[in-house]
Amino acid sequence: MTLIPTDPVALSQALIRCESVTPDEAGALTLLQNVLEPAGFTCHRLVFSEPGTPDVDNLYARLGTGRPHLSFAGHTDVVPVGNEAAWTVPPFAGEVRDGILYGRGAVDMKGCIGAFVAASMKYIHHYNGLPRGSLSFIITGDEEGPSINGTMKILEWLKARDEVIDACLVGEPSNPNALGDEIRIGRRGSLNVDLTVHGIQGHSAYPQIADNPVPKLARIIDRLSTTKLDDGTENFQPSNLQVTVISVPNTATNVIPGRAIAKLNIRYNDGWSRPAIEEWVRKTAASAASEVDAKYDLAFSGTGDVFLTKPGPLVSTLKDAVKSVTGRTPALTTGGGTSDARFIKDICPVVEFGLVNKTIHQVDEHTSVADLETLTEIYGRFISDFFRNG
Known part of the structure; x- marks a missing residue:
């Protein structure tokens, strides 16, 4: 045809x-x-x-x-x-x-x-x-x-x-x-955040010789996801952060894992720039991590402001x-x-x-x-x- x-x-x-x-x-x-x-x-x-x-x-x-x-x-x-x-x-x-x-x-x-x-x-x-x-x-x-x-x-x-x-x-x-x-x-801009909290693997019966990263991860992502970013701007709706993945590489119920991972996505308006929103994540995560003595890494990705x-x-x-x-x-x-x-x-x-x-x-x-x-x-x-x- x-x-x-x-x-x-x-x-x-x-x-x-x-x-x-x-x-x-x-x-x-x-x-x-x-x-x-x-x-x-x-x-x-x-x-x-x-x-x-x-x-x-x-x-x-x-x-x-x-x-x-x-x-x-x-x-x-x-x-x-x-x-x-x-x-x-x-x-x-x-x-x-x-x-x-x-x-x-x-x-x-x-x-x-x-x-x-x-x-x-x-x-x-x-x-x-x-x-x-x-x-x-x-x-x-x-x-x-x-x-x-x-x-x-x-x-x-x-x-x-x-x-x-x-x-x-x-x-x-x-x-x-x-x-x-x-x-x-x-x-809106889109920013992906990879958050990894490090602990010490061990037996769940002996927590005193291990370091469970899961509660520490929970503290950090709770702080990040419940802290209000803004009220929106003249042309954009409010910015928001969503937790999209939580992963613990562990299949045994009696093992404290050695690390815990979360993936986050932030949609941010024109009240923010990419460097500014990354700095907000760093400071907010650091504040929460200091409360529970968490050792962690952050990695950012995403294209387009x-x-x-x-x-x-x-x-x-x-x-x-x-x-x-x-x-x-x-x-x-x-x-x-x-x-x-x-x-x-x-x-x-x-x-x-x-x-x-x-x-x-x-x-x-x-x-x-x-x-x-x-x-x-x-x-x-x-x-x-x-x-x-x-």
Whole structure:
């Protein structure tokens, strides 16, 4: 079957049929390249590597050489399907039933990519090319994975080539209930903390010659998780710390373990910076540890600091496009988890807008055909207004 590049449903179906569970490309990037190149885009397939992580195939495609330069960023990798027997439709069939498109990635975010490609093609065909500026796609296969060999390294590659992007739209599913609900203009920062408390292993009947690290770990994580970080800021909800893993490498009930481990995740707002939140963890942990004479180690990880794209031409152009198509005035929000916008914000203003996110990562992930077509219309209006207004 011939793929019509202006049909968002057909494009989304074709992408869903590529079983691109992170970090496998599974033909999804090749499909996009085969659609974009005939329209005049110069495509670069970029494979990046890092010790201890899988190699990742990425795509950068650009049409035009001038400014303004608008980029769309997205990912074709998806999370695993989970229990396939629980799906009512095959997860990679891309089936439409009663006006609903089912499949892993339908919402997050192959449907959004299909809509933006279709909108771009309609705009290009209408003008027989770009009337001004440049339009590009930054598509990674590493957003659902470690996010090390994807967007971050594409941006480094672009910087080395002196390529400048003026604005970027990330196609993350941003709407909680209906298209037009929300535009994401920022994200909280995310910090992972590994906390290891060291003790002395011994027999549980002779605690006087051992040192149990478990109660000491409990004291520290209780202090960290119950101490209020803040009340939120003008644009962000309150910061929060969650204990996500507690692990004691011990299987015997009569052995005091030699160490106890906890993993924490902190989502912090713009009242904090990465160095400041790390220092807060160090001081709070040290205070609790001193009360129980705990010996411990801390390790921090995580990519991307908090960011906010303040109202301006990019935000207003997208907001007006959404309202003109849906009749809704979208709220400007900063909720949710993280996305690759956390890397892109370092090079240009960035916003997020996509489909309704109710079924992302779930069994029977799906979107309506009507929403795909409406999203394509919104994207088309946004592209047209962006290049007209500069």
